[in-house]
Amino acid sequence: MGDEKQPATPDLWVGGAAVYRGLLDRAAQEALLGEVRAVVRAAPLFSPDTPYGKPMSVRMTSAGRYGWYSDRTGYRYADRHPSGADWPPIPQGALAVWRRVTAAARGPECCLVNFYGEGARMGLHQDRDEADFSWPVVSISLGDEGLFRIGGTTRRDKTQSVWLQSGDVVVLGGAARLAYHGVDRIRFGSSTLLRDGGRINLTLRVVD
Template sequence: MSGSLFASADGPWAEGLSAGTVLLHGWACAGEIALCAAVEAVLRQSPLRGMVTPGGQRMSVTTASCGDWGWVSDRRGYRYSAVDPDSGQPWPAMPDPLRELARGAAAEAGFAGFDPDACLINCYLPGARMGLHQDKDERDFKAPIVSVSLGLPAVFLLGGLRRADPSARILLQHGDVLVWGGPDRMRFHGVQPVKPGCHPLLGERRINLTFRKAR
């Protein structure tokens, strides 16, 4: 990691949480206008939708994707698809501001060369949550996960390599980017229910961008 992020607590700064996990505080704030505009452009092409788990339970978050691959869930299971099942068309291309953010954040966290081919867009309204899970639908686990928080704050649960391991609670604010990989790549993680609030740019919602190397 470069030393620039550690220079001042007044701007973006990096916090190493463990051997393979780094929290980049405020990393995305400088480009927030372009990021939010890029996300809205994607959602105009591929709107958010509620997905169900293989067990038939409706997820509390709504979801879309961009990039070469999109993540989908239904009664057939969790998987990546090259087309949006709602439209039958390829997912929208990943906008440059999103791809550049993911590449830069990964490099700053020690994972140079990360080139995501999938970006999962999750929208959390107040009360929405994400249960503990592993990101394990990718073809290999050498690439890190880059997770960008926009809008309302949320408490992120970072567990261990087993579901029963205790979880650390990490407050993620607008503009924070969490990167985990290497020995931490398969850690369980989730999000506690988002509390009500209103963000100046995104209103009463939290947008999470999760960048992955799917194939």
């Protein structure tokens, strides 16, 4: 990792999103996974409901000044875990990725941690609960491969898909910042990073 002033060069572009293949090597993945486990110990994973009353298939938690939250009253950021505890600090390994792939003058205020078990998915959605969409969203994949799908700024726009592997990083910025995106499925057991299988996705965001 490093603190380069110029962001790294993407390996490919998918639907306007920059994809960095294998930005984190195995050692860096293991180090970041250790930090994520510390986050989960301080702020355990929970299963949120959508505003429509349907439970999400992913389990989640957060780190940073804010955590992302969902229940029947809507999608929003909260300053505390559902238990009432403060969110733990964002992992240093995740902050290093942010610095490497963005030229952003601000650091992220939220690191959303999504855990995909066998059969879990994430429907197409926009990241639009933030105050200023000029800041990018950075996504880090750890563990099993996930089929990432991205479209345009309306649900009817054509979509493209790419399999993301452990250590890959995606940046949604510019015209792609409000693109609809999701994870259609994972290849459970395709990675040996997580002993019992599954995929972890870390999403870094500027909130205010």
